[in-house]
Amino acid sequence: MKEIYNKFFNQVFKLSGFFMLLTTGYSLPIIAADYPQAGNFSNGSKIWAENCNRCHNMRGPKELKDDQWISTSFHMRIRAGLTGQETRDIITFLQASNTKTVAPGSTLVSAVIGKGVTGMEIYEKTCVACHGNNGKGTLPGAPDFTDSEGVLSKTDGVLIDHITNGFQSAGSPMAMPPRGGNINLNETDILVVLKYIREAFGK
Numbered sequence: 189m190k191e192i193y194n195k196f197f198n199q200v201f202k203l204s205g206f207f208m209l210l211t212t213g214y215s216l217p218i219i220a221a222d223y224p225q226a227g228n229f230s231n232g233s234k235i236w237a238e239n240c241n242r243c244h245n246m247r248g249p250k251e252l253k254d255d256q257w258i259s260t261s262f263h264m265r266i267r268a269g270l271t272g273q274e275t276r277d278i279i280t281f282l283q284a285s286n287t288k289t290v291a292p293g294s295t296l297v298s299a300v301i302g303k304g305v306t307g308m309e310i311y312e313k314t315c316v317a318c319h320g321n322n323g324k325g326t327l328p329g330a331p332d333f334t335d336s337e338g339v340l341s342k343t344d345g346v347l348i349d350h351i352t353n354g355f356q357s358a359g360s361p362m363a364m365p366p367r368g369g370n371i372n373l374n375e376t377d378i379l380v381v382l383k384y385i386r387e388a389f390g391k
Contacts, residue, residue, distance in 0.1 A: 227273070229369030232281030233317040237326045239268050240278070284365040307384025310377055314370040315385075323389035329360030333389035340390040344382060351378050 264270075270278070311319075320326045323333035331339040339347070349355075351373075356363030367373040373381075 227276035227278070227280030229277075229280050229284050229365070230314060230317040231274075232277035232279070233327065233369075235270070235274050235278050236281055237317070239270065240264070281369070284369040305377065305380070307380045307382075308388075310373070310381040311384055311388075314368045314373065315381065318364070318368075323385070327362060329357060329362040331357070333385055336390075340386060347382055348378055351382065 318325065318327050318330050319333065320330075325332055333340055350364070352367060354364055354366040367378070
């Protein structure tokens with residue numbers, strides 16, 4: 189009888205070890221695969237404007253830390269019916285907007301994205317999600333480029349500094365991240381897109 193009990197418990201322990209191996213060895217990669225590692229800033233800002241801004245328009249990215257935004261985004265992902273990629277894009281947008289801006293006068297950062305890119309192409313790739321096709325802004329705090337007494341009344345030097353290092357207007361819930369969240373913008377790209385913005389909206 190004692191041998192029967194010993195065999196029974198040995199089998200139980202073996203099965204327990206097997207199930208522990210399954211739950212620890214195979215579930216962790218599944219969790220890791222769903223953890224946000226990369227996202228698109230421009231697409232994230234668009235998704236934020238279309239899905240989140242109507243309820244969270246009074247809350248700026250700086251209200252929560254990056255890790256808190258990750259937890260919050262995964263919770264809201266279910267309620268908003270967002271995909272994993274959309275969630276990663278939103279997190280990238282929020283974390284970039286949460287980045288501390290650099291003091292005015294800092295050195296421009298160069299990172300070539302390609303030659304011959306037009307101002308319109310840069311604007312549509314990097315700026316349009318927050319500033320809109322009409323330049324009036326799609327998010328709280330985004331300036332209206334068509335306002336003759338607005339942001340485009342400032343000098344090129346000031347605007348280049350804002351684009352390069354990021355900027356947050358007084359009272360605005362959101363800050364524009366350095367280089368509009370596109371780390372690949374170089375000095376020439378910034379000059380070209382600013383020229384386009386002035387010509388397209390500063391009439």
